[in-house]
Amino acid sequence: MIRTSHLIVPSRVSPLSRWPHWVGYATALWSLCYCFLALYWMLARSGFPLGVGDPHPEYSIFRGMPVEVGAPAIALLSGMGTAIAFFMAKRQGRGILPVVYLTFASVIAILLLFMIPDDRVLACIVHVLLGHFEMLDWTVANQLFCIIGGVCWSAMAFSYQRYIRRRCLYCGRRDDEMTKQLQPNLMLQWGKWAVALAVITPLIYCVTRWAFVLGIPLGVSATFLRTMERENPGIWLGGAAIATIGLVGALLTLGLVQRWGEIFPRWMIGLAGKRVPPALAIIPASLVALFVLEAGLGMIRHALNGAFAFAAQNPGTYLPGLLWPVWGLALGTATLAYYYRRREKCQTCGRR
Known part of the structure; x- marks a missing residue:
């Protein structure tokens, strides 16, 4: 089991600055919520925001994907992600498991940050700043929710990688030449x-x-x-x-x-x-x-x-x-x- 002796949680910094301590649990909670959403899409056959459920599929890489394929796949990945995020939050893993955890976290982060979202997110944000809300639909809301998840998975991957490499969880520093350069x-x-x-x-x-x-x-x-x-x-x-x-x-x-x-x-x-x-x-x-x-x-x-x-x-x-x-x-x-x-x-x- 990976030792936890260097997992120090400073008491003199703000809760936001203590993100390495809680980001794994936040990621697990996000994954669990998305798993429940996927199960709803799978059972109710409605509300699916990707593929056939996207009103403008020409913007998406998932255009044409049926809910019968997309919803179960999302439910499976989210369920696995919930368990893996919890294990990473607890700093658990031995042998090859840390590599498996980091690979899974990296793939999910890329999927959530750069494959599901598209240019409608930025366009929607700018239109909202201008006082126009017509672009804010469920598809864009789902993309924003995925971006939140992608940020959580990315932060957790950074924190876990620093942990297994014996770096400081809060700044990533280590007494080596690369840092000093x-x-x-x-x-x-x-x-x-x-x-x-x-x-x-x-x-x-x-x-x-x-x-x-x-x-x-x-x-x-x-x-x-x-x-x-x-x-x-x-x-x-x-x-x-x-x-x-x-x-x-x-x-x-x-x-x-x-x-x-x-x-x-x-x-x-x-x-x-x-x-x-x-x-x-x-x-x-x-x-x-x-x-x-x-x-x-x-x-x-x-x-x-x-x-x-x-x-x-x-x-x-x-x-x-x-x-x-x-x-x-x-x-x-x-x-x-x-x-x-x-x-x-x-x-x-x-x-x-």
């Missing part, structure tokens, strides 16, 4: 390149959408531009609004490599000169990176499914969106570099 200057260099990509990519998308609003046929034919506006009034203005929100978020990414990302600027009354809590930048940037990457992968699947065949002569409508995986990966890299650059002495293990 992560110097602030190197992280800043990586961060600058990543931030540049994370700003340029949404800028391309924003330029095309505002060009359409101004009647400039950038990457499309003038006929196509007029026809789409006539058949769907306001379509280009709505797209430009979404693109602008994305660009504003991308410009905030500059804070990951600028001084105002570490110290509040003078114009912020009451906060000027104070240290920016790292979590204030890391948490939202990580979520945006995840949503953007999911949206980009969804657009690629959409293109492969032939949904953009109608716009084959108008690549400006979809090519900028196909670059979104680059945006998501760049933002994720910049956020990781920011985390390594700003992390301080661990309150649990005392390592720097």
